[in-house]
Amino acid sequence: MAKLLTRRTMLGGAALGAGGMLSGCDALNRSPAFQNLLATAETGNFHIQRALGDRMELASEYTTADLSPTFRANGTRNPDTQSYNASAARGFSDWQLRVFGLVSKPQSFSLAALQSMPQRTQITRHDCVEGWSAIGQWTGVPLKLLLDLAQLRESANFLVFHCADSLGGRPYYESTDLLDAFHPQTIIAHRLNGEILPIENGAPLRLRVERQLGYKHAKYLTGIQAVASLDNIGEGKGGYWEDVGNYEWYAGI
Ligand SMILES: Nc1nc2c(c(=O)[nH]1)N[C@H]1C(S)=C(S)[C@@H](COP(=O)(O)O)O[C@H]1N2
């Protein structure tokens, strides 16, 4: 568009001779077709900006008075594998969250390392597609901080969240795009309602991605993988329930 304009202006200028540049430009500006083009471009841009802006809006936050008396658990309540049980017995002191894939600095974070980073606490409502909601207070590290350390490569388009549990022999996993990954309320949570995250709610680490439905909030996190495409992960639909139950990949609320 900028190039086209310059070319046209130049041609106009050349045709009009020295000093014709400005008047060529003025003529273009007065042209109804050009006015329309500009109007369309501006409206299009406005809609794109609006859509992106909406995606970055915060989910509603609540007060401690709104907390659900108990935060219900759903799906896996205990991965119950040998390695998970062994780690649980050690208070997850040996748990590692691996950040890998399309990053310049792949690395692992221990639970203690994550707890010593800047934290965010938020009270939000969790909505499960099975028809229940619960309000809980979550504390954890903004995912952005981990991504800044690991340094996403240009080719990364999605993050895949790997979990320690399987359902019917299939590992649970989820994925988001980079807008949700960098959203200020997207955190790797290790506390619920001020207490250490219970096993049934995803201990020791679970994703909170507050603009999305419940199944996107991967529990028992073991790894975060940056990928260009979701095609070769699981069945290629971006998550356990997307693969198995035909749930939508984009579960925005
Ligand atoms: N690893 C893992 N993450 C998971 C699930 C699961 O079964 N395994 N269930 C999902 C669903 S459907 C919901 S509603 C929430 C439930 O979180 P909660 O157990 O803390 O209520 O976790 C989501 N994340």
Ligand SMILES: [Mo]
């Ligand atoms: Mo759910």
